[in-house]
Amino acid sequence: MGGHHHADVLVDPARRRRANLILWILLAPVGVLAFVATLVLWPSGGINAQLLDNPFGTAEGVELSTGVVTRAESETCPSTEGLDEVGGKELPCEVSYVSPDAGGASFALEVPPETTQSRPLKPGDRIKYLDLSHSTTTSSAPYVFVDFVRTVPLALLGILYAVVVCLVARWRGLRALAGLGGGLFFIVTFMIPALLEGKSPMLVGLTSATVIMFAALYFAHGFSARTSTALLGTLFGLLVTAAIAGWATDAAALTGATDDSALTLSTVVPELSLSGLLLCGLLIAGMGVLNDVTITQSSAVWQLAEIAPHSTARQLFASGMRIGRDHIASTVYTIAFAYTGAALPILVLVSLYDRPLVDTLTTGQMAEEVIRILVGSIGLVLAIPVTTAIAVAVVKATGSGKQAKPSGRRAMPGTQDPGAELSGSVHYEDTVQANL
Missing domain, CATH: 2.40.50.140 (Nucleic acid-binding proteins)
Structure with a gap:
């Protein structure tokens, strides 16, 4: 029996152009603002800091x-x-x-x-x-x-990581690695010198995260409505993270001066705000997690639309959020365990003190770790429904919702080819990849 072929589902050129235009109307001002902020905040090279001696420097004759x-x-x-x-x-x-x-x-x-x-x-x-x-x-x-001397094992591990990523993700994996390298280069050449010159950590952190996300997402995933949707969700999550982090660092009176490295920085770079540096670190840490969930959630909505292209917006959003809730559940404890693992020496040390657990968790060093977990998790959780809603709106805006004329033999009344939906989704996937 013949099936219905969804040749023109979700690929109406006029509606697709209109959806892309709306996305760019939303994203273009943010991109321009980030570019201007980068120019304004770009370090002048006049770092007023006392240079530290080489930690491996030697005395005469040594x-x-x-x-x-x-x-x-x-x-x-x-x-x-x-x-x-x-x-x-x-x-x-x-x-x-x-x-x-x-x-x-x-x-x-x-x-x-x-x-x-x-x-x-x-x-x-x-x-x-x-x-x-x-x-x-x-x-x-x-x-x-x-x-x-750890040069060889680190180099081998880095090469193995690059090979595995490229073998599994292929060309997209290679582009993601290049985007990662570009992001790290931007952090070293812009963010760190700007912080050392005493620029606002909040502005520097937001500008750095925005520029890196624009470049990394489009470079790794291509210029498409799907990528633009994920970028919008990421930017929303960054704003939420910045707002909550700014409030939390002030309300919890976090000074950032909780270890030897921070105390050394306060001595050699007096203009540098340690609490601001902590805030900037929260934004950069949240950026990577947000990028992960928004890209995944955007792709999930597109895959759902491919399987059932005639679903209503409400049905598509509900299906997307079922995936999103699983993602939230898994990612929340992923963040918590990641930070817990990084802070394990501190946890072991504080467990040896004869003091109540609440007092231990509210010390400056432990409070920083707790706030990192909570701030990052809140931004992540709120970004998922927003990204899902944007993705659903874009998917429905790019589709005509019409069904093409039957091809092949006519289906018998009251019957439907079970492969019809999958057949249509395969054709749709090829067309969307070529046009979005």
């Missing part, structure tokens, strides 16, 4: 060198050798023998106990160490362990 561990033994610490002869006591410790990359004889290197407890040195490890053997300074050991 060299930072690299080498390869050849073997590890438990023996007398080099720093305590000979103490028995002067009334002291020699102590055992983990000693690694290192072959210098620059050549020369292997030497014994005393490894700090905090390193051996978590990750003992093993043969084949490449490390950094300070060579004090030619220094005029007095030291109990001629060589001091600094850190591991």
Whole structure:
């Protein structure tokens, strides 16, 4: 039996152009405003900050060198050798023998106990160490362990990530990686210098997030009504996140001065607001999560429209929100667990204090983590119904709602080909991808 073929469902050229025009009328002013804000806030290069010394900088006669561990033994610490002869006591410790990359004889290197407890040195490890053997300074050991050399494993992991993304997502995955690189470049060249110059963290954060989202979404997903819909939902979520984050940081009196890095920044960059830096971080963190849910929700509405192109707007929105609620449920605890994992050392430390749980959670350091979770989750949850509603409106605006004339043999009265809807959706998907 022949089926109905939906050749002209949701592809009315006039209505499609009108829907795209409405989207661009909404998005163009935001894009222009973000571009102008970027020009106004662009760093002038006059950073009034005290430059910090290289953390691996060395004194005169001291060299930072690299080498390869050849073997590890438990023996007398080099720093305590000979103490028995002067009334002291020699102590055992983990000693690694290192072959210098620059050549020369292997030497014994005393490894700090905090390193051996978590990750003992093993043969084949490449490390950094300070060579004090030619220094005029007095030291109990001629060589001091600094850190591991992690270049190779990090590079391999990065390459593996890029390969997996490109194999699974193909050309779109490659474009997404390029968009990620561009976003990080914009953060380094615009956002960080602008913050260091004392520009408004709220404006810098919103401008950076908006520019990155415009560039990344269109570059990775192409210029289409689907992408524009997701972008509108993302921008709405960013505004909500910014508003709530601004209120929360002030109402909870978050100072941002909760760790050594923040205190160092307050010293070397007095113009930098640590609470503002925290606010900017909330926006950038929320940007990635919002992008994920809005793109997924927009695509879900389009897929639903492909399966049932003659659904009413209310039916399409209800179906989209059923998917959205599942997305909300999964993403909310995804955000919570992600931040909890990042703050796990803090959680372990505060659990050791003999104090009530409420007092622990309301300390500055813990309150920052809690507010990150709550602010990001609120923006995400509110962005889903808005994105769904926009996607439904655009889908219905681009479609004629008419059904094409039957093709092939006529269907018998009271019957319908079960493959009709899928047949129409396949044709529709090809046409939408080519035209939206």
